[in-house]
Amino acid sequence: MNKQQLASKIWASANQMRSKIEANEYKDYILGFIFYKYLSDKLVAFATAEGFTDEDFSAVTEDDAETVDHFKSNLGYFIAHQHLFSTWLDQTSDFDVANVREALSAFSRLIHPNHKRLFEGIFKTLETGLSKLGDTAAKQTKAISDLLQLIKDIPMDGKQGYDVLGFIYEYLIGMFAANAGKKAGEFYTPHEVSVLISEVIAHHLKDRETIQIYDSTSGSGSLLLNIGQAIAKHMGDKDSIKYYAQELKENTYNLTRMNLVMRGILPGNIVTRNADTLEDDWPYFDEQDPVNSYNPLYLDAVVSNPPYSQKWDPLHKDTDPRYARFGVAPKSKADYAFLLHDLYHLKPNGIMAIVLPHGVLFRGGEEGVIRKQLIENDHLETIIGLPSNIFFGTGIPTVILVLRQKRKSSDVLFVDASKGFAKEGKNNKLRACDIKKITDVVVARATVPGFSRLVPKTELQGEANDYNLNIPRYVDSSEPPESWDLYASMFGGIPLSELDALANFWKAFPNLRPALFTLDGTPYAQPKVDDLAAAVSQHLEVTKFNEDFKRAFDGFKPWLYSELIGKMLTLQVPRQEALICDQLFERLAKVGTVPLIDKYQAYQVLDDHWQPIAVDLEILQTEGFGATRVVDPNYVVRKKDGKDVEVQDGWKGRVLPFDLVQLAHHKKELAALHKKEAELAEVVAQLEEQLEGFSEEDKAKDTFNEAGDKFVAAAVAKEAKELEADANGTSALDPESYEAKIIQAAKVLAKEKSLKAAIKKDAAALHLKTKATIEKLSDEQVYALLEAKWLTPLVDQLNGLPVMVMYGLVAKLQALVEKYRITYADNARDIQQAEDALVCMLGELDGGDFDLKGIEELKTLLARG
Incomplete structure (x- = not known):
């Protein structure tokens, strides 16, 4: 499911x-x-x-x-x-x-x-x-x-590629947002944010043989689970990961325990506490053996998504070893109390990530003192600004702070990831390409204009910033406002400055711009061709770009076949997407010297196709290759006696979809069925046309439904039969008469009924034939179908990326041409012509003395304009 x-x-x-x-x-x-x-x-x-x-x-x-x-x-x-x-x-x-x-x-x-x-x-x-x-x-x-x-x-x-309990929890919170209330969302870190944190943490820990991870506000436990899965990609033994969790609310604490147990983690690798993280700190020990089980709890990784800006009691906390070095968070906002708690429990070579409201970056007072200490002691490593509306129950912008106990450098990486997301209902959601881009930048500690910047500590300390970490101070991700060139607006032409904004394309295709535009030495260009799309697609440098892409991806599909279909029963599913991604990026790097194709757009294509592939692979590795030949009942929910009842509606392939098998093995039957469906569509259109020919008076009769927008087939057939019997044939009837039209409608309705019955019969026969085909497929036939399901759509969409890039260029060029096509002089001329025409029409009007005086004054005003 x-x-x-x-x-x-x-x-x-x-x-x-x-x-x-x-x-x-x-x-x-x-x-x-x-x-x-x-x-x-x-x-x-x-x-x-x-x-x-x-x-x-x-x-x-x-x-x-x-x-x-x-x-x-x-x-x-x-x-x-x-x-x-x-x-x-x-x-x-x-x-x-x-x-x-x-x-x-x-x-x-x-x-x-x-x-x-x-x-x-x-x-x-x-x-x-x-x-x-x-x-x-x-x-x-x-x-x-x-x-x-x-x-x-x-x-x-x-075996599912998702956290079942966490998914159900998130789904219900989302659907019942109004009932569940704002605070319900605090228990759950959206899956995509968990994955992002997990990838960053996993990269840091990937070479360790045993790992201990801790979530100090564990909620449903999904964050811990995702980190465990991400780390397991790099480890040979997933049982070498030990999970520690602490949660205040009892029912949510129970959910943490359930979730960890359900994911197959060894009971001995699960340590949980139902306690107040800020008031009741570890050490951990077993009450039955407090001496030998004593553990002050220093861990390889600590993560948390605590309740934002929660009130707490800071009294006497200045002697607490968690806060003594840095200061105590204000009683109205416990954000830094949670952060310092997490940092305290890190091993010297550990890493932590915490999700907090954006305000922790710049608020003053006690928080400003703590922030300064974190920077001065080189604990703060990375700040990631997330999109707003990404958490259930709150629209405030949030950040992920990544910290370390000991670092070799003092700079801080700022990442403004607030612009990359997909809109889903009221919430925003990080896409796979967004997560991949952020992770790559954080791992490489790379500066990417408009997205990330590595900032030296001296800049953070300086008088201009004074330890204020507000992301826009260091990374400008704003889109430049659209400007209008005054000369071009008055006289036409396209400003070279606006064409220069497409510098990547002109660098990749040096001779394309002069082929499209007349460059006369002025700061303005004129279109040289009428059909920009054709001129771009036919240009030699563009065709070479397409050929380079094709050459770079030569052998990609056979390689995928070998890696996925050839090793489907033995490959490690969690690692496989990363291996394909490496191959994808390596091939994209060979396409020209200028990277016109966004590799993260390509990655999104891969991830979209990978998700269903991964589900199939897990089925095959769990049930064996024979699962490809299994056909399951297809259950649907239908109303029966006012209740929703689950009933069987045909069959479905466990791995291989019926429509794919029909395309490959039953083309003749499928074509015949489609032909009848097309005939039926024509008949339906014919009936709609006939319906239009009846008057409203006709439609009040029993041969039409109450709304008058449909025939009543049985009544039409009965009346037509009686009319034909009475008329001894229809030749004497006026073709435009009600009687003749009803007789004709009866014939078309009979044809519709016959076609529907034939289609239903043929579709049912094809359905059963497809079921039998799937159950008897040879291994070679299964391989071919898996190639058609997994590989062909992925490769086809990747091959379409160069075309999409050039469509984007053409759209931008056409927008520029259209922007300055009509000048101010053109508009002024059109206005003048309209005014002149209006004056002429006013001269033809007649009326009383006052009307005429009003018309004369309007004509005078128009003349002045």
Whole structure:
């Protein structure tokens, strides 16, 4: 199930439930049941692997201490057969809310002592909230049964390319923004921001054998998970990463634990605390063994997205070792308190990233003192300005600050990434190309005009700035305002200064500008050709550019075939996109000496195509090559007795789509079907034309619907039959008469009905034939179809990039030509001609004495103009 399908299911269920409970609470229930299903399924899988049959396991009770301990020692918990999620589903009408209460109570009893910290109280939010699902046990049971039916299809195997719980959390917060309230969004760091932070952190840690990472305000845990995934791309063993998390709110803390467990992280690699980060700092120790487990907690990486500008109690904090060196944040804004907490817990060679409101860069008072100390002690490494409206519940601009304990340099990299995003509803979203560009610049510490700049500490300290880190002081990302040349506006011509703005193109194509424009030694040029698009595309230097691109990408598709299709079952999916990206950038670098094609635009093309490819690869690596020949039922939601009911509507390929298989293996049948569909479209158009020929009086008859915009087919057929019988033929009827038109409409309606029936029959036959074809494909045929699905669209879109670049150039040139095509003199002449024409028309008017005096005065005024 992909994200979109999952979202659709959740929203349908949420719509049914939201009249009963608050949106934010609904989120907690659905996440709790998802986690219970995960633990239940995991236990069943373990039991099967241990050789238990269904009959054997159903006989295991709490009294069987030895067997129960075996499960608890390996999993950390035990769930008896009668309490399994699958058992709840099997009970159908016998299921009751009491089953859930008993199961959750039993779970709490059966946690292994070594895993109490991880599992104890993890279902408290769900357990205490069951009564809110209805005011009677029957209503609660019904609500839970609906949730179980929804949850049973949600993927639980950890193979998805996204954080399931985090995605559901974010989706519900977004859809229920009005109900959930502003603060709900504070728990969740948008996926794209998590990925950006993760890539920066992972690059710093990529060569280490073991890694400890910590989120001091963990929320749903998604930020930790994304960092773990990013680091795992560079490591051989993902179990060498240890996760530490701290969260204040209990229900959100439970979500952190659920999320980490569900992603397959070893229980021993998860350390969590439900505590106030600012008031109740680590060290960490196990209450059962405080001496040997004592850990002051210094880590390789610390990340956080704390609540912005939160009030806190700074009293006596000046002696706290976290703040003693730098100063104490003001009580009205704890932003720097969170930052200094994170910095304190870094190892000397560690790295941290924190998301904070933009104000931390320039606010004065205590914050100004702390900021100065961070700069003077060379802790601040990078500042990344993010777009506004990127977080749920707040539109304020935010920044990512990257800090280190020890640095070899003192400069600070400023990145203004506020302009790069895609608009999605009310929110802005970082695209893959934005994340890649920011990451590359941060890793290389590169200065890119209008985007980033490496600023020496002396400039930050100077009198002009005085430790003010407001990004526009150091990076100017503003677009130049459009200007109008006065001479060109009066006399025409295109200012060379405005043509010079396209310098990259003129540098790449030195002879193109003189081929397009007359250059007479003045500061203005005149168009030399009427068809700019044709002149540009046919120019020798442009055709050479296209040939260079084609040459650079010679062999790219075979290379992709070898890397993706040839190694589909063994390649490392998380690393593969980066390998393809390296190859893509390397080939783009060979296209001419001037980089006209934005490599990040090319990367976005790659990422757009990579996402579905990655899903297919995960299916193949999980289920084997045979998954390409699997056809699954296609379920849709339909209304039945006023309720949404899921029913099967045909089939769909698990990996190979039906339409692709039909194009490759059933062209003849597909063409015949398309021909009939085209005939049907003509018939529908003919019916619309016939409908126009009837009068409003005619449309009031029973042969038309109440709105008069459609025929009633049965009534038309009946009346036409009677008319033909009465007239003994239609030749005597006036073609423009109602009777003749109805008889003709009946014939066309009959043809429409016949075509629809034939199309439905042929489509159904083709559908079943395609199903059979997929199930019997040879390996070679599968390879060819995967090439058509994965590689051909990607390569075709990449090959279209040079054309898109030249379209962009032509559009800019045409805009310049149009801008100065009509001069002030042209406008003045047109106005004068219009005024003269108006004076002539005024002279032809007649009226009373006062009317004529008014007309004369208007003519005088027009003459003066």
